[in-house]
Amino acid sequence: MPRRSLxxxxxxxxxxxxxxxxxxxxxxxxxxxxxxxxxxVALRARVLALTLSERLRAADAPDRVAVVDKAARRSSTELLxxxxxxxVVVDGSLGAPSRPExxxxxxAGSGETTTRQGRTRFHVAPLGAPxxxxxxxxxxxxxxxxxxxxxxxxxxxxxxxxxVGGAALVAFAIARNVNADVAYVRERIVEMALEGPSGKSVPxxxxxxxGILTSAFNLLVERFTAAEHAYQHDLKxxxxxxxxxxxxLSALSHELRTPLNAILGFADVLLAEVDGPLSDEAxxxxxxxxxxxxxxxALIDDILDLSALESGExxxxxxxLDIFVIAAEVAREARVNAQDKPLEVFLSGRPxxxxxxxxxxxxxxxxxxxxxxxFTREGRVEIHVDLDGDFVVVSVSDTGPGIPxxxxxxxxxxxxxxxxxxxxxxxxxxxxxxTRRLVRMHGGSISVESETGQGSRFTVRLPIRPQMSRPVxxxxxAPPPPxxxxxPVR
Numbered sequence: 001m002p003r004r005s006l007x008x009x010x011x012x013x014x015x016x017x018x019x020x021x022x023x024x025x026x027x028x029x030x031x032x033x034x035x036x037x038x039x040x041v042a043l044r045a046r047v048l049a050l051t052l053s054e055r056l057r058a059a060d061a062p063d064r065v066a067v068v069d070k071a072a073r074r075s076s077t078e079l080l081x082x083x084x085x086x087x088v089v090v091d092g093s094l095g096a097p098s099r100p101e102x103x104x105x106x107x108a109g110s111g112e113t114t115t116r117q118g119r120t121r122f123h124v125a126p127l128g129a130p131x132x133x134x135x136x137x138x139x140x141x142x143x144x145x146x147x148x149x150x151x152x153x154x155x156x157x158x159x160x161x162x163x164v165g166g167a168a169l170v171a172f173a174i175a176r177n178v179n180a181d182v183a184y185v186r187e188r189i190v191e192m193a194l195e196g197p198s199g200k201s202v203p204x205x206x207x208x209x210x211g212i213l214t215s216a217f218n219l220l221v222e223r224f225t226a227a228e229h230a231y232q233h234d235l236k237x238x239x240x241x242x243x244x245x246x247x248x249l250s251a252l253s254h255e256l257r258t259p260l261n262a263i264l265g266f267a268d269v270l271l272a273e274v275d276g277p278l279s280d281e282a283x284x285x286x287x288x289x290x291x292x293x294x295x296x297x298a299l300i301d302d303i304l305d306l307s308a309l310e311s312g313e314x315x316x317x318x319x320x321l322d323i324f325v326i327a328a329e330v331a332r333e334a335r336v337n338a339q340d341k342p343l344e345v346f347l348s349g350r351p352x353x354x355x356x357x358x359x360x361x362x363x364x365x366x367x368x369x370x371x372x373x374x375f376t377r378e379g380r381v382e383i384h385v386d387l388d389g390d391f392v393v394v395s396v397s398d399t400g401p402g403i404p405x406x407x408x409x410x411x412x413x414x415x416x417x418x419x420x421x422x423x424x425x426x427x428x429x430x431x432x433x434x435t436r437r438l439v440r441m442h443g444g445s446i447s448v449e450s451e452t453g454q455g456s457r458f459t460v461r462l463p464i465r466p467q468m469s470r471p472v473x474x475x476x477x478a479p480p481p482p483x484x485x486x487x488p489v490r
Contacts, residue, residue: 018164349385
């Protein structure tokens with residue numbers, strides 16, 4: 001509602017209500033005046049009928065006509081001397097009713113009817129013995145507008161003007177005061193909104209409803225300010241904790257990497273039998289050591305990547321990249337991991353150039369294909385590369401156990417693991433979380449389709465053009481090996 005609407009609305013409502021009440025009062029007064037006027041006319045007709053009936057009974061038959069005419073002129077009424085059967089003996093009216101109507105009037109005795117003069121009140125007076133067969137009908141005109149109507153209307157109009165005018169002035173004054181209070185509170189609130197939450201309260205200028213509302217608003221501001229301070233304090237603590245955690249993980253991961261690289265290097269030297277041949281038992285033990293060290297290195301790499309992603313330190317080195325070539329390399333590595341299972345790895349599709357970071361795309365596909373191989377006991381894993389509009393689409397499908405519907409929303413969260421993975425302790429639950437973040441950093445998307453017992457399909461969409469205007473730089477244009485186009489990798 002506009003600021004000045006209340007100043008116009010309040011007096012207008014008072015005037016409208018005052019006029020409506022005055023009109024109702026005038027109408028009731030008019031009806032009351034009319035009822036009193038009708039009673040007076042009825043009394044006049046009755047008195048005139050009784051008086052003239054006595055005089056007509058005493059007059060001779062030839063004089064009755066003169067008596068009726070003279071009385072009708074002087075009293076401005078209509079008179080009829082009639083017999084009991086409705087026949088008119090003397091007519092002192094402007095037009096006598098019909099005989100049936102006269103009979104009805106004689107039976108009624110008195111009441112209201114309509115004649116040539118308009119609305120009238122009538123009264124019947126029998127002449128009595130020896131003229132008991134004759135009756136006098138007197139019709140006294142009843143005015144449509146009572147005599148004192150003009151005085152009533154003038155009085156009501158004057159009273160309405162005085163009362164409504166005074167009430168309108170009072171309403172205007174109250175509305176102006178309320179409007180001023182509301183405008184003042186509104187201005188203070190606008191100032192507070194422009195300045196931000198400073199905790200300042202709005203001064204309470206009165207104890208009316210606006211004052212109560214202002215007090216409630218001040219209480220709300222105080223609570224909001226306290227909540228804001230608590231939130232800022234908690235947020236600051238959470239950010240500091242997050243930075244400390246990221247720094248700790250990064251430092252710890254780097255410290256673990258140094259001895260781990262030494263372990264891997266010495267294991268490779270021993271497996272190469274540089275210092276002499278190894279027994280079968282020693283080779284098996286070194287192989288287990290090498291695999292465990294590789295697994296540990298992968299976990300450390302995931303922690304470092306997640307720490308870099310959270311701190312914003314990880315940057316992409318993007319360029320025009322043939323995704324099919326990367327997919328072929330990942331598929332070849334998956335063949336080695338799947339050689340101990342009745343599992344086939346397929347690659348299909350066609351060369352497709354995307355604008356991406358080759359190292360991170362390889363990491364994305366390695367995570368997806370590695371999970372498919374790890375959780376699929378038998379059957380097949382298929383990698384398909386294709387173009388769809390402005391995106392390169394890479395899908396990785398498997399015939400594994402699938403993902404239950406209630407777990408699909410959580411698989412991309414940090415440190416989440418499938419129940420089977422938690423039991424075997426095969427990872428930290430960071431692979432898919434890092435994969436999703438890397439895909440989104442490229443401006444792409446990742447989705448999953450799965451049915452329990454039927455396998456899963458992960459679909460990655462990477463843009464074929466840079467997100468910003470940059471010179472095109474081709475990272476890899478080497479054609480993929482022909483044996484990976486259709487044939488399965490065993």
